[in-house]
Amino acid sequence: MKKSTTPIGMLLQVVVNIVVLLFTLSALFPIVWMVYTSVKSNPDFSLNTISLPTSPTLENYANAFEIGNIGSAIFSSLLNTVIPVPIIILFSFIIGYFFSRIEFRGKKLLMVLFLAGMMIPIHALLVPLFVQFKWFGMLDNRFTLILPYIAFHLPVAIFLFDSFIKGISREIEEAAYIDGSSFDNTMFRVIFPICLPIMSTVAILSILGTWNEFSFALVLNKSSDLFTLPIWLTFFSGQHTTDYTGKIAGLVITSLPIIVMYLFFSNKIMSGMTAGAVKG
Amino acid sequence: MNNSRLFKLQAGPLLRYLVPILLIYSFTVLVPLVLSFYYSLQNESVTQFVGLQNYMALVKDSDFWFSFKNNIIIAVICVIGQIGIAFVISSFFMTNMLRMASLHRIAIFLPVVLAPVVTGYLWSMIYNYRLGILNWFLNLFNMEPVLWLDNPDYVLYTVSVPLVWQYIGLYFIIFLAGMQNISKDVLEACEIDGANWYKKTVFVIFPLLRNVMTVALTLCITGTLKVFDHIYVMTGGGPGRSSMVMAQYAYNNAFTMSRLGYGSAISIGMLILCAIIVLVMFKWIGGEERG
Numbered sequence: 051m052k053k054s055t056t057p058i059g060m061l062l063q064v065v066v067n068i069v070v071l072l073f074t075l076s077a078l079f080p081i082v083w084m085v086y087t088s089v090k091s092n093p094d095f096s097l098n099t100i101s102l103p104t105s106p107t108l109e110n111y112a113n114a115f116e117i118g119n120i121g122s123a124i125f126s127s128l129l130n131t132v133i134p135v136p137i138i139i140l141f142s143f144i145i146g147y148f149f150s151r152i153e154f155r156g157k158k159l160l161m162v163l164f165l166a167g168m169m170i171p172i173h174a175l176l177v178p179l180f181v182q183f184k185w186f187g188m189l190d191n192r193f194t195l196i197l198p199y200i201a202f203h204l205p206v207a208i209f210l211f212d213s214f215i216k217g218i219s220r221e222i223e224e225a226a227y228i229d230g231s232s233f234d235n236t237m238f239r240v241i242f243p244i245c246l247p248i249m250s251t252v253a254i255l256s257i258l259g260t261w262n263e264f265s266f267a268l269v270l271n272k273s274s275d276l277f278t279l280p281i282w283l284t285f286f287s288g289q290h291t292t293d294y295t296g297k298i299a300g301l302v303i304t305s306l307p308i309i310v311m312y313l314f315f316s317n318k319i320m321s322g323m324t325a326g327a328v329k330g
Numbered sequence: 331m332n333n334s335r336l337f338k339l340q341a342g343p344l345l346r347y348l349v350p351i352l353l354i355y356s357f358t359v360l361v362p363l364v365l366s367f368y369y370s371l372q373n374e375s376v377t378q379f380v381g382l383q384n385y386m387a388l389v390k391d392s393d394f395w396f397s398f399k400n401n402i403i404i405a406v407i408c409v410i411g412q413i414g415i416a417f418v419i420s421s422f423f424m425t426n427m428l429r430m431a432s433l434h435r436i437a438i439f440l441p442v443v444l445a446p447v448v449t450g451y452l453w454s455m456i457y458n459y460r461l462g463i464l465n466w467f468l469n470l471f472n473m474e475p476v477l478w479l480d481n482p483d484y485v486l487y488t489v490s491v492p493l494v495w496q497y498i499g500l501y502f503i504i505f506l507a508g509m510q511n512i513s514k515d516v517l518e519a520c521e522i523d524g525a526n527w528y529k530k531t532v533f534v535i536f537p538l539l540r541n542v543m544t545v546a547l548t549l550c551i552t553g554t555l556k557v558f559d560h561i562y563v564m565t566g567g568g569p570g571r572s573s574m575v576m577a578q579y580a581y582n583n584a585f586t587m588s589r590l591g592y593g594s595a596i597s598i599g600m601l602i603l604c605a606i607i608v609l610v611m612f613k614w615i616g617g618e619e620r621g
């Protein structure tokens with residue numbers, strides 16, 4: 051750290067630290083407020099919005115499970131994350147491998163098609179996907195959201211794998227082939243394990259995306275036992291408009307797994323979300 | 331074995347891997363895109379071909395253009411709020427004066443990972459008339475409470491604040507990574523030449539970040555043109571239509587009013603407008619580079 055000796059330098063240092071500290075606090079405060087308000091009772095909350103809980107209670111959480119049936123929403127959210135994410139990793143690895151290693155006709159076109167999935171505003175697909183799924187009788191099903199969640203996360207994941215595999219030396223595969231390794235064996239047993247770092251990035255980004263997804267879950271599933279957490283939130287706050295602390299407990303339940311994951315993998319998440327941007 | 335054969339596509343892997351994945355992707359992304367266009371040429375209940383009638387109606391639809399205008403206003407606020415503030419903070423990080431920089435970094439990025447729905451509800455609680463944090467502060471200074479989300483005059487600005495709050499961290503990290511990529515020699519050279527923080531940031535760092543800035547602008551503008559979750563949760567486009575955005579308008583038409591054909595036309599219109607804006611932006615930035 052550079053030591054400033056002049057008075058102006060020291061003043062500048064104080065100002066910089068205070069400004070950044072204010073930003074940090076403004077980013078953190080609403081989240082911290084949310085967490086401690088979730089253990090306040092409604093009367094306590096009405097008395098003072100901002101004070102710390104005088105007698106912390108888990109009543110809001112108990113209500114969310116007993117009255118709000120949030121357990122089923124947690125299950126749906128978990129299911130819609132646990133099934134798509136490994137498939138996203140597998141598929142995007144395969145396509146990424148083909149893009150970075152194999153020469154074939156139509157590769158450019160294929161890349162453009164996947165790139166298109168990254169560029170189009172995904173909401174443009176909301177109406178047509180609804181109609182298409184309705185036509186195939188695929189609405190309102192446990193597994194309705196799995197396919198869209200896989201497809202929507204493929205493009206970014208593919209390009210992450212593609213650029214990662216490009217950095218792996220081709221000699222590894224050549225050596226494997228000379229040793230008699232088949233195509234499949236080379237791809238899955240030799241290259242796949244090397245991709246572990248980018249695999250975890252793809253996994254984390256996909257988990258964030260599927261867990262937080264709102265609009266397709268809203269449109270494609272209408273029965274309450276299939277609600278994921280974000281939809282459950284809108285449903286609950288529509289039903290219990292004045293149960294503020296109950297709603298806030300729901301917000302905490304929805305965000306806590308994500309926040310915990312973030313605290314463990316913050317660097318991975320930051321580099322993953324900005325990788326494309328900085329290279330581009 | 332020669333390389334060209336080694337990395338050539340064989341029929342087996344093609345059928346085993348490429349085709350199934352492509353089918354799934356086409357079924358959920360490409361087919362709907364084509365379908366969307368097809369539906370936009372149909373009447374309300376999708377029973378009759380009506381040609382470009384939906385598009386004619388869309389061009390004349392003042393509600394659609396009103397929501398487009400709202401999208402643009404939100405985009406401007408977000409470009410200034412997210413990119414502007416993020417750039418200033420990240421340049422603070424380059425001064426080496428900051429203590430606990432890594433803690434600040436983690437905290438400022440945290441809101442980015444929250445679900446948009448959570449951000450929306452969290453802020454509608456902050457804005458709450460009777461029990462919100464903001465009115466609590468106003469009360470502290472003996473000021474009248476404000477109807478933050480129910481006043482058509484400024485609802486557009488109040489719904490933009492949570493967007494700015496949530497995504498500042500993203501652009502902050504993008505800029506920080508970009509700035510750390512700038513060669514140390516350049517920065518040292520201008521320090522030796524006696525440039526202060528302001529001069530270093532404006533005349534050295536900013537021009538070197540042109541590419542990163544372009545990407546950030548594209549992300550920010552396309553992101554705000556399709557904003558939906560936050561608005562749906564906080565106001566649903568209201569009061570009246572004062573905070574209506576294109577995605578919400580498409581949703582209302584297709585799902586609240588069951589006008590699937592027109593809803594599709596709005597979606598396609600949205601796609602075209604986004605594409606035009608991005609193209610114009612690239613052209614503008616590219617032109618400046620030459621000039």
